[in-house]
Structure formats: structure tokens, C-alpha cells
Amino acid sequence: MKTNLGAAAGTSRRTAKSDSAFRTISEAAKELGLQQHVLRFWESKFPQIQPMKRAGGRRYYRPEDIEFLASIRTLLHDQGFTIKGVQKLLDQNKGKLPGEITVNAAEVEPVQRVGLQSGVAQSSSVDKAALGTVLGELQELQVILRDGLNDIKKNP
Incomplete structure (x- = not known):
């Protein structure tokens, strides 16, 4: 006669x-809504992420690690920062993330997102007129490139 002791014991265990x-x-990946490889990749990009490692290399994340990862996730996924942008933010704040990010990534890094380096994008007090000019020039270049591509398609 078999008894199902495991099932009874499982119902009284804490799940959280x-x-x-x-x-x-x-557990960290599930809590943050990320894949495990993303956390490993972020470890390579952000030296501030240093989970405790036990024998065999198994990682254990402290609560402050989870908070830091959640902040990075918000900056990268929700606010549109690039990894380089977050690294610069960390450098400017001596390895710490500010308590509250009041500057939108669209105001800080718009030129970096398209792969250009510009003093305008690196400034914390962004000159919106200069960014508008750069955006206009990029849109004009986009039109020129589209027209050139259409010409090539018509006359190969």
C-alpha cells in the first residue's frame, strides 16, 4: 500500500x-522577466553585477543585485537606453545608479541609437534645437538613400 506523503508535504511548503x-x-531571471543568458551577458558589461558564486560556478543573487538588475532592465527595456548609455550613467555616478532617472533616454542618447558619436548626445543638458537639426538632417539623408535605392531597383 503506497501513501502519497510527498504530495501532502508539498502543499505545506512555502513557494515564495x-x-x-x-x-x-x-529564479532571478524569472523574477525580472528575462532569460538567463541576458543576466550572464549583463555581468560581462556591468562590473557592478557580481553575484556570489559557489563551487561549480552556480550564481546566487543578493536582493541588492536583483534591485540593480531591475533598474538596468528598466533603463534598457522601458526607457530605451543603450548599454553604452547605461555604462556612461554608471560612470558619471561612480558605479551607482541614481535613485530616480528623470532624464528620458530619448533626450540623452538619440544620436547614439543610430550609431553616431556626438557631443550633443553626451551632454546632460541637451540642446533640443541641435537635436532637431540633427534629426532633420538624418531624415533628409534617409530620403536621399531611399531615392537612390529606388533608382538602383529600376535600373540595375
Whole structure:
């Protein structure tokens, strides 16, 4: 006669960890809504992310690591920062993220997103008129490139 002790024991177990508990990479990824490889990649790009590693290389993330990762996720995924943009933000703030980011990424990095380096994009007090001029020039170039591509398609 078999008894199902495991099922009964499983119902009384806690399924959620306390806020102060360490998390494995799979738990951290699930909590942040990311893939595990993204967390490993971010470790290579942000030296501030240093999960504790046990024998065998298994990662354990502290609560402050999770908070830091959540901030990076917000900057990259929600506010549109680039990795280089977040790295610059960290450099400007001595390795820490400001408590609240009041500057929208669209105001800080619009030129960097298209792969151009510009003093205008690096300034914290962005000159919107200069950005408008750059945007206008880029749109004109886009039209020129489209016309050239259409000409090539018509006359190969």
C-alpha cells in the first residue's frame, strides 16, 4: 500500500522566497522577466553585477543585485537606453545608479541609437534645437538613400 506523503508535504511548503533570500540565476531571471543568458551577458558589461558564486560556478543573487538588475532592465527595456548609455550613467555616478532617472533616454542618447558619436548626445543638458537639426538632417539623408535605392531597383 503506497501513501502519497510527498504530495501532502508539498502543499505545506512555502513557494515564495523571502525578500532577503538569495536567488539562483533561474529564479532571478524569472523574477525580472528575462532569460538567463541576458543576466550572464549583463555581468560581462556591468562590473557592478557580481553575484556570489559557489563551487561549480552556480550564481546566487543578493536582493541588492536583483534591485540593480531591475533598474538596468528598466533603463534598457522601458526607457530605451543603450548599454553604452547605461555604462556612461554608471560612470558619471561612480558605479551607482541614481535613485530616480528623470532624464528620458530619448533626450540623452538619440544620436547614439543610430550609431553616431556626438557631443550633443553626451551632454546632460541637451540642446533640443541641435537635436532637431540633427534629426532633420538624418531624415533628409534617409530620403536621399531611399531615392537612390529606388533608382538602383529600376535600373540595375
